[in-house]
Amino acid sequence: MNATPLLSGRGLRKHYPMGSEPVQALRGVDIDIFAGDLLALRGPSGSGKTTLINLLGLLDRPDSGTLLLDGRNTATLSEDERADTRRDRFGFIFQTFNLIPVLTAAENIGYPMLLNHVTRAEMMERARELLAAVGLAEKENTRPDLLSGGQRQRVAIARALANRPAVIFADEPTANLDSHTADAILDLLQRLNREQQVAVVISTHDPRVVERCTRVLTLHDGEIVTEPTA
Numbered sequence: 001m002n003a004t005p006l007l008s009g010r011g012l013r014k015h016y017p018m019g020s021e022p023v024q025a026l027r028g029v030d031i032d033i034f035a036g037d038l039l040a041l042r043g044p045s046g047s048g049k050t051t052l053i054n055l056l057g058l059l060d061r062p063d064s065g066t067l068l069l070d071g072r073n074t075a076t077l078s079e080d081e082r083a084d085t086r087r088d089r090f091g092f093i094f095q096t097f098n099l100i101p102v103l104t105a106a107e108n109i110g111y112p113m114l115l116n117h118v119t120r121a122e123m124m125e126r127a128r129e130l131l132a133a134v135g136l137a138e139k140e141n142t143r144p145d146l147l148s149g150g151q152r153q154r155v156a157i158a159r160a161l162a163n164r165p166a167v168i169f170a171d172e173p174t175a176n177l178d179s180h181t182a183d184a185i186l187d188l189l190q191r192l193n194r195e196q197q198v199a200v201v202i203s204t205h206d207p208r209v210v211e212r213c214t215r216v217l218t219l220h221d222g223e224i225v226t227e228p229t230a
């Protein structure tokens with residue numbers, strides 16, 4: 001009954017050169033991401049979560065294995081096409097928020113849109129709509145240094161939504177937040193997943209994050225060890 005996965009990885013392997021003993025970060029991972037997924041990538045530190053997100057998000061390339069996007073082999077994409085795909089189809093949220101300090105909240109959100117040849121007026125309108133969606137309508141002109149950690153992550157989430165992505169990759173998005181703020185961020189991601197039909201892939205080692213997700217994949221030493229069905 002499932003349609004073609006948005007993303008389908010098979011046999012994904014990745015190593016990092018480390019002196020004479022390369023680190024085998026991923027040892028043959030199979031993974032499918034479907035429209036509407038709220039998927040937890042669980043695993044201890046060093047298990048390969050970030051490496052896998054970087055491959056799925058076309059930020060990095062596997063040593064071997066195949067990755068299909070909408071059924072099309074991503075190995076055939078040029079660097080420019082990979083960059084276009086990241087900008088148009090994916091949103092990224094990081095543990096450290098990664099906002100641009102000299103830009104206001106609205107400008108941080110609008111920045112990816114400007115790269116899509118949207119006018120400044122259109123950009124500001126969409127940025128305001130997104131700020132409202134993440135509960136920060138009144139912070140439009142505020143710079144990140146005057147926002148709390150939770151507010152910064154909300155801005156980052158709004159930015160990730162700017163180009164109406166098919167998938168949001170969130171790499172340990174609550175790791176730098178207190179538990180109350182983390183819960184609010186998870187509420188928001190859950191709501192956006194439901195209301196905006198965006199697939200959300202969250203890496204975490206927090207059991208509270210895992211509880212919220214509809215699918216869970218567990219990584220251990222670069223391998224997927226279980227896939228309980230939803």
Ligand SMILES: Nc1ncnc2c1ncn2[C@@H]1O[C@H](COP(=O)(O)OP(=O)(O)O)[C@@H](O)[C@H]1O
Nearest residue numbers: 016023025043044045046047048049050051052
């Ligand atoms: N740039 C890098 N250079 C060398 N080793 C790396 C690099 N990035 C990650 N690793 C190693 O690859 C393995 C998987 O790391 P990572 O994907 O970051 O795991 P996780 O996100 O689950 O903590 C770990 O052993 C880590 O030390």
Ligand SMILES: [Mg+2]
Nearest residue numbers: 049050051171
């Ligand atoms: Mg990581």
